[in-house]
Each structure stands twice: as C-alpha cells, then as structure tokens.
Amino acid sequence: MMALARAVAFRLLVAALLAYLLFPFYYAVITSMKGGSAIFSVDYWPSQIDFSNYARIFSEQPFALNMLNSVLVAFAVVALSLLLGLTAAFSLGRIRFRGRNALLFAVLAVSMFPQVAVLSGMFELVRAFGLYNSLLSLVFSYMIFTLPFTVWVLTSFMRELPHEIEEAAIMDGAGPWTLVVRIFLPLLWPAMVTTGLLAFIVAWNEFLFALTFILSNEQRTVPVAIALITGGSEFELPWGGIMAASVTVTLPLIVLVLVFQRRLVAGLTAGAVKG
Amino acid sequence: MAAAAHDSLTRARVRTAWLFLAPMLLVLAIVALWPLARTLLLSLTDASLGNAGAARFVGFENYLVKEDGVWYGLLADPLWWLALRNTLTFAFVSVAAEVVLGTLIALILNARFRFRGMMRAAVLVPWAIPTVVSAKMWAWMLHDQFGIVNDLLLRLGLIGAPLAWLANADLALWSVIAVDVWKTTPFVALLVLAALQMLPEDCYEAARVDGIHPVKVFFFVTLPLIRPALIVAVIFRFLDAMRVFDLVYVMTGNADATLTLSVHARQILVDFQDAGSGSAASVLLFVVIALLSVLCLLAMRGEVLGRRQ
Known part of the structure; x- marks a missing residue:
C-alpha cells in the first residue's frame, strides 16, 4: 500500500x-x-x-530576412570561433610553455566580463571599423562570448588524447598545421560539434549587442525583431504575431537540442565537473 | 649534442605554440581588453555617445563629486543603489531557487522510471528557448487582462482580482525572478545530474542494507558528495545572474522596480547618449562582479583546502 x-x-x-x-x-x-x-x-x-499570424509576420515584417541574418551571423560565429579555438587549444593542450595556465585563466576571466562593461568601447570600435548597422559588427563582437568557452572545452578534450598520437606523426616529419588538421581535427569532431552547437545557440540568442549595433529593420537579427514587434495600432494586441515569431525561431532550436542532447549535455558539464 | 637538439626542438615547439595562439589572443584583445580599457577611459570623461572626440577629462566626476556641498555622480544617485539592490536580490533569490529546484529535478532524473528519457529531453526545452522568447512568452502568460496565470489563479480561488504581475512595483521583480528560475534551472539540474552520475554505488548499497531513510541518505551521503559540483553551479549562475539584462529589459523595460545594474548602465549609455556616465556605470558593474568573483574564488579555494585536510 x-x-x-x-x-x-x-x-x-x-x-x-x-x-x-x-x-x-x-x-x-x-x-x-x-x-x-x-x-x-x-x-x-x-x-x-x-496560420494568419505566421503569414503576417512574413508579409508585414521582414521576418524572413531577420531569420536569414541570424543564420548568417550564427554560422560565421561558429566557423570563426572553432577555427581560432582549435588552433589555440592545440597550443594550450599539447605544448608545455611558461604562462600557459595564466593564459587559460585570463581567457576564463573574459567570460566573466559583464557584457555592458565593454558596450561603450565596443560601440566606438564598431563605428571606427565602419561596421555600424552591419551584420559583421555582430560576428566580430560575439567572439567575446564564444571564444572563452570554445578554447576551454577544446583544450580539455585535446589534453585527454594520448601522447603517442602526435609523436608518430612528428617522427614522420609532420608540421604543426598538418598535425592539427590531419590528426587532431578528426579526433576532436565530437567536441567540435558540441562547442559549435553551443556557439550557435549563443549567437542565435544574443540580444544586447544586436539591439545596440544594428539600426535598420532589415539588418536585425531575430531576438531583436521579436522584442520590437508591436501591434498595428494602440488597440491591437500584437501577441499572436509575437508568439508566431517565437515559435518559428524556437522550433528549429528545440529540434537541434533534442537531436544532439547527449553531446550538448556532455559539453555543458565538461568544464564545470572536471574543472 | 642530443641535449642541444632537444633544446632547439623544444624552443621550436614553444614558438609554434605562440604562433598558433596569436590569432585567438589578438581577437580576444580586440573584442575584450581594448573595449574594456576604452570604457574605463571614457568613464573619466564627459563624452557623449555620438561624439567621443570632443570629450573632456573630468576625473571621477561621473562616479562621485562634491559641488557646493552637494554630492553628485552615480554613487550619490539613489537610482544606482536601487539598481544594485535589485540586482543582488535577483541574483540571490533566483540562484537559491534554481539550486533547490535543480537538485530536486536532478534527483528525479537520476532515478529509474519509465518516462526518464522524455523527462531528460523536456528539461532541455526551457534552456534551449532564446531568452527574449521566454521573456515574451511569460510576459504574455502574466498579462494583467488576458493572461493565463491570472485566469488560473482566479479559477483556483487563490486571488480575488487579476494582478498586474509586471506593472505592479511590488510584484515585478518577483515575476522576473520566477521566469529566470524557469529558464535556468535546467542548467543547474544538468550540472548536478552529471555529479550524481559519478557517485559510487556502494555507499548507497550500504545505506539501503542498513535501512536508512532516503531523506537522511540525501543529506548525509549525497549532499556532501555533490557539494563541489553545487558550488561550481552556484558560482557560475550567481556571476551570470549579476549581469542580467535581456530578460529584465524585454519584460519590464527600464522600470525602476526591476532596474538592474546592466539595464541602468545601458539606459544612461544608449537612451541618454551619455557615454561618460554610462561607461562609469558599466565600470561599477564590472568592479562589483570582479569583487564577487574574487570572493567566490577565495571561497572555492577554502573549499578545496578544507577537503584536502
């Protein structure tokens, strides 16, 4: 009983x-x-x-364009942070040199930066590079979030690989670049997928920089577009459209997360549990 | 001879290391260090956002200055202190709730039952939903006239009249905290679950044989063992909660009742175009978080030393 x-x-x-x-x-x-x-x-x-709410967000607003912008930014961010993260992780994970731990710590410290603390300096920089209202400003500024964890997770995976792997290749006269691309890249695919997904999600969801550095409706990414949807008049409730837009951008993300469940959880917890 | 060859090989490898690190370090310096340094510098000027060129050096005037016997500057502004109080309340309450609820969910996920796979997938859903989308979803559910939360509570007889969850100054901060708890508890649950899965089976076996009550087992066996993971989760989440921006900005805008340090700094910087004072507010937030990080690190070191002894 x-x-x-x-x-x-x-x-x-x-x-x-x-x-x-x-x-x-x-x-x-x-x-x-x-x-x-x-x-x-x-x-x-x-x-x-x-489905009229769905039809409306695509006809009355440049929502398709906003989605495309988000996809472009997210893919560029993933590619760039994986490339930079992989080369850095090779140095930090496979080579002993003085200051290595201090560097890792400094990279971790960057991930503790409050976003708003770099906002005015970043705004100046974006202006100076002529990137204001351009998607490139976002690709560039998102590196501050994605690089620290990409470097950390890839370094921790890189360290776990046995030493013999590269010794044989070095004996055969392989240069460091060959080593990274031919030996480590194939072995690190699972870790690359995990960190790439995390970077994708971060770039897809980012709000403050996208709100500040982008001016026109056509250049906006999805989160800002959703935050700024308003009704046609004061008496019209915009919630149908907002929810349609929300569901549209969230569904692919939920599918992605469910498909890669195990990898994502491993990546999320890797740094914290081992650290 | 062999030693010399080895030496030069090592030197070549160290050179390679720096060469391969250089691109990442360069990018990080440009997107993190330089903007931070500029923010620091701008906070000592009266720059406006559009035109930092004509800025004048004003020392610490943006922070605190006494003129004709009256204190001015952010540190003399009750609004900044209100933002600090809101941010601390938000961080403490939401992290405490997330850790309790997250541990509970992790314990459930660690048990064996039929719908475990489904439950594990469901936990990831709030985490995967973009913050702006969660903010909007909940803002709609908490809508004062047409929201489902009011409707449900009225039907259950828990409230007598609809509440303005986001407009009422006494409720707004709590509503935002509740949404943050919904959104980020999964992260804590996953961290705790990972720790639970690494626990040795045998102590549980022993406890079961001795017939010790599961609640007692949790407090005397499980909790001490997952303590390190919990501390890591708490520190991560706490430092993250201290910089909260998206959720608050989308749900309640710049309203005083929920004003956090990040929202306040952005308002001065972008809405008022005051790069000097806005940068000062950003620097203050940075200092608050840096101090808290150092405290956390010290606490963690104490924890590690305590365990070794």
Whole structure:
C-alpha cells in the first residue's frame, strides 16, 4: 500500500514537473494559432488552427530576412570561433610553455566580463571599423562570448588524447598545421560539434549587442525583431504575431537540442565537473 | 649534442605554440581588453555617445563629486543603489531557487522510471528557448487582462482580482525572478545530474542494507558528495545572474522596480547618449562582479583546502 502511494506520488511529481517545463512553450504554440479576437479569451486547449499570424509576420515584417541574418551571423560565429579555438587549444593542450595556465585563466576571466562593461568601447570600435548597422559588427563582437568557452572545452578534450598520437606523426616529419588538421581535427569532431552547437545557440540568442549595433529593420537579427514587434495600432494586441515569431525561431532550436542532447549535455558539464 | 637538439626542438615547439595562439589572443584583445580599457577611459570623461572626440577629462566626476556641498555622480544617485539592490536580490533569490529546484529535478532524473528519457529531453526545452522568447512568452502568460496565470489563479480561488504581475512595483521583480528560475534551472539540474552520475554505488548499497531513510541518505551521503559540483553551479549562475539584462529589459523595460545594474548602465549609455556616465556605470558593474568573483574564488579555494585536510 505504501509502495503504491509512493509510486503514485512520484508519478504526480513527474507530471507536475513536465507541465511546468513544457507548458509555456505549448501555450505559445496555441496562442500563435489564434486569429482575430480569439486572442482575448484564455484557452487551455487549442481552440482554433489559424496560420494568419505566421503569414503576417512574413508579409508585414521582414521576418524572413531577420531569420536569414541570424543564420548568417550564427554560422560565421561558429566557423570563426572553432577555427581560432582549435588552433589555440592545440597550443594550450599539447605544448608545455611558461604562462600557459595564466593564459587559460585570463581567457576564463573574459567570460566573466559583464557584457555592458565593454558596450561603450565596443560601440566606438564598431563605428571606427565602419561596421555600424552591419551584420559583421555582430560576428566580430560575439567572439567575446564564444571564444572563452570554445578554447576551454577544446583544450580539455585535446589534453585527454594520448601522447603517442602526435609523436608518430612528428617522427614522420609532420608540421604543426598538418598535425592539427590531419590528426587532431578528426579526433576532436565530437567536441567540435558540441562547442559549435553551443556557439550557435549563443549567437542565435544574443540580444544586447544586436539591439545596440544594428539600426535598420532589415539588418536585425531575430531576438531583436521579436522584442520590437508591436501591434498595428494602440488597440491591437500584437501577441499572436509575437508568439508566431517565437515559435518559428524556437522550433528549429528545440529540434537541434533534442537531436544532439547527449553531446550538448556532455559539453555543458565538461568544464564545470572536471574543472 | 642530443641535449642541444632537444633544446632547439623544444624552443621550436614553444614558438609554434605562440604562433598558433596569436590569432585567438589578438581577437580576444580586440573584442575584450581594448573595449574594456576604452570604457574605463571614457568613464573619466564627459563624452557623449555620438561624439567621443570632443570629450573632456573630468576625473571621477561621473562616479562621485562634491559641488557646493552637494554630492553628485552615480554613487550619490539613489537610482544606482536601487539598481544594485535589485540586482543582488535577483541574483540571490533566483540562484537559491534554481539550486533547490535543480537538485530536486536532478534527483528525479537520476532515478529509474519509465518516462526518464522524455523527462531528460523536456528539461532541455526551457534552456534551449532564446531568452527574449521566454521573456515574451511569460510576459504574455502574466498579462494583467488576458493572461493565463491570472485566469488560473482566479479559477483556483487563490486571488480575488487579476494582478498586474509586471506593472505592479511590488510584484515585478518577483515575476522576473520566477521566469529566470524557469529558464535556468535546467542548467543547474544538468550540472548536478552529471555529479550524481559519478557517485559510487556502494555507499548507497550500504545505506539501503542498513535501512536508512532516503531523506537522511540525501543529506548525509549525497549532499556532501555533490557539494563541489553545487558550488561550481552556484558560482557560475550567481556571476551570470549579476549581469542580467535581456530578460529584465524585454519584460519590464527600464522600470525602476526591476532596474538592474546592466539595464541602468545601458539606459544612461544608449537612451541618454551619455557615454561618460554610462561607461562609469558599466565600470561599477564590472568592479562589483570582479569583487564577487574574487570572493567566490577565495571561497572555492577554502573549499578545496578544507577537503584536502
């Protein structure tokens, strides 16, 4: 009897947690499919299936362009941070030299920088390079978030590889670049996928720099576009459109995260648990 | 001879190391060190955002200055102190809640039951949703007229009239904290789960054989063992929560009730175009976080030493 009661209580607890975790997104989905005045009534179950909100964000706003901007920025950020992170991780993970730990620590310290602390200096720099209102300003400035953890995670993976691997290659006269590209890159693919995904998510979600360095609607990335959606008039509730936009940008991300679940969790916890 | 050859080989490898580090270090210097240094410098001037060229050096006037017997500057501004209080409240309360809830979720995920796979996937959902999107989703759910939260609480009879969760100054900060807890608890849960999975089976075996109550086992066996992971999670989350911006800005804008140090600094810098004072606010936030980081590091070192003894 006790065992049964306990099992039921446990099930209820799991169900409550699932509802807590998933309900907000579910509610966004059903809200996004409400047209006209249906938005004014609170419904717990899908009351209608109407895609006019989705049609509207793409026709009345440059939302497709915003998505494209986000994709471009995110891919460029991933490529650049993986390239820089991999070469740096080779030095930090495979070669002993003085100041190595101090450098790793300095890189970690950068990840503790509050974003706003570099905002005015970064703004000046973006202006000076002529990147104001250009997507390049975002690719450039996002390095401050993605480089520290890319370098850390890749370095920790690089260190775990056995020594014999490169010794044989060095005997064969392989230069350092060959070593990185031919030997380490193939071995580090799992780590590259994990860090690449994390960098992608960071770039896809970033808000403050995108809000500050981009001026025109057509150059905006998705988070800023969503934050700035307003109704056509004072009396129109913009929530249908906002939820449609939210669901559109979140679905691919959720799919990505669920597909790469194990890798992501390994990457997220790698630094913290080993460190 | 062999030693000399080895020496030159080592030297060549060290040279390679720096060569391969150079691009990353250069980029990091340009995007992190230089802007930080410029922010520091700008905070000592009366620069405006559009035109830093005509700036005049004003010393610490943006921070604190006494003129005709009256104190001016950020440190004399009650709004800055309010922002500091809001930020600390936000960070302490949200991290405390996240650690308790995150540990609970991790314990559940570590148990064996039928829907475990589904539950693990579900935990990742709030984490994967962009902050701006979570802010908007919850702002809609907390809407004072048409929000589902008010509707639910009214139906359950827990409130008598709809509440303005985000407009009411007494509720707004708590609402934002609740949303942050929803969004970031999964991260803490995953860290704790990773620690739980590395625990040795045998002490649990022994505890079960001795018939010790599971709650007791948790407090006397599990908790001490996952303490290091918990401390890491707390430090990560706390330093992160201290710089909160997106969530607050999207949910409540620049409202006083939820004004945090980051939101306040951006407001001065961008909305008021005051690069001098805005940079000073940014520097103050940096100093607050740096001090807290040092404190955390000292606490962590104490922890490590304590464990060794």
